[in-house]
Amino acid sequence: MRIGKPVHRFASVASTNDEAKRLAAEGAPEGTVVLADEQSAGRGRRGRVWASPKGNLYLSAILRPRIEPGAAPPLAPAMGLAVALAVEDVAPVTAELKWPNDVLVGGKKVSGVLTESVISGSKLAAVIVGIGVNVGVELPPELAEIATTLSREAVRNVRRAEMEGALLQRMTEVYARFLEGGFAAVHEDWESRDALRGRKVTIDAGGRKIAGEGSGIAQSGALLVRTERGVEEIATGEVL
Numbered sequence: 001m002r003i004g005k006p007v008h009r010f011a012s013v014a015s016t017n018d019e020a021k022r023l024a025a026e027g028a029p030e031g032t033v034v035l036a037d038e039q040s041a042g043r044g045r046r047g048r049v050w051a052s053p054k055g056n057l058y059l060s061a062i063l064r065p066r067i068e069p070g071a072a073p074p075l076a077p078a079m080g081l082a083v084a085l086a087v088e089d090v091a092p093v094t095a096e097l098k099w100p101n102d103v104l105v106g107g108k109k110v111s112g113v114l115t116e117s118v119i120s121g122s123k124l125a126a127v128i129v130g131i132g133v134n135v136g137v138e139l140p141p142e143l144a145e146i147a148t149t150l151s152r153e154a155v156r157n158v159r160r161a162e163m164e165g166a167l168l169q170r171m172t173e174v175y176a177r178f179l180e181g182g183f184a185a186v187h188e189d190w191e192s193r194d195a196l197r198g199r200k201v202t203i204d205a206g207g208r209k210i211a212g213e214g215s216g217i218a219q220s221g222a223l224l225v226r227t228e229r230g231v232e233e234i235a236t237g238e239v240l
């Protein structure tokens with residue numbers, strides 16, 4: 001199976017994740033990818049906005065893993081690893097991963113992953129993996145403190161087509177490993193890029209606040225946080 005077969009390209013869409021969902025509902029095969037030059041309503045998680053100026057990379061892939069709906073969440077950090085590997089393929093930089101879904105270069109965000117499950121009855125019909133990468137087009141000034149672009153960090157012009165090719169290849173490879181062995185199969189590569197290890201963190205885990213120190217990531221893909229009570233395992237949540 002290859003992610004990127006077929007590819008649907010658009011000049012402008014509201015959100016590539018919505019286009020991919022529409023295609024998935026029409027029965028599009030696993031591996032189908034939607035790409036757009038810009039998004040008018042690019043989304044992050046929990047209704048947040050993804051700044052999507054024309055010229056950066058906006059990609060959504062349709063996956064149809066034969067797994068339980070409850071086993072889908074670790075696909076997000078796994079795909080984050082695929083982005084980090086692709087970034088390092090095309091630019092002379094080190095990419096770090098901030099659980100669950102951010103890819104950082106030089107401490108700033110170059111990419112985010114938004115996975116959305118499509119459930120039919122009690123079955124997982126598809127997982128839409130949406131990825132935005134700031135290749136080279138500058139972002140709104142209000143993001144300057146927290147976000148960066150690949151071209152800026154690499155101090156050279158990184159071409160979008162290059163990043164696209166590397167990303168589809170790495171996604172295909174990481175997805176195959178995930179299907180074989182779950183998150184555990186990519187755990188070591190992920191952990192070696194963990195941006196939160198040894199850092200003070202506060203996590204919002206469904207309304208429960210947990211403060212401590214980043215202590216790696218579990219074989220399941222959950223975040224490990226060392227607190228006064230010992231190491232807590234956080235399956236889903238937000239780093240505050």
Ligand code: BT5
Nearest residue numbers: 015017042043044045048050051112113114130131132147
């Ligand atoms: C994410 O959300 O990081 C997931 C972003 C996924 C975007 C892709 S683009 C293709 C596909 N189609 C979509 O509609 N979405 C996906 P989250 O962790 O919630 O982070 C959002 C936060 O990141 C915002 O609140 C800003 O603080 C920051 N942000 C917004 N735009 C950014 C950008 N272009 N680069 C870096 N940070 C950004």
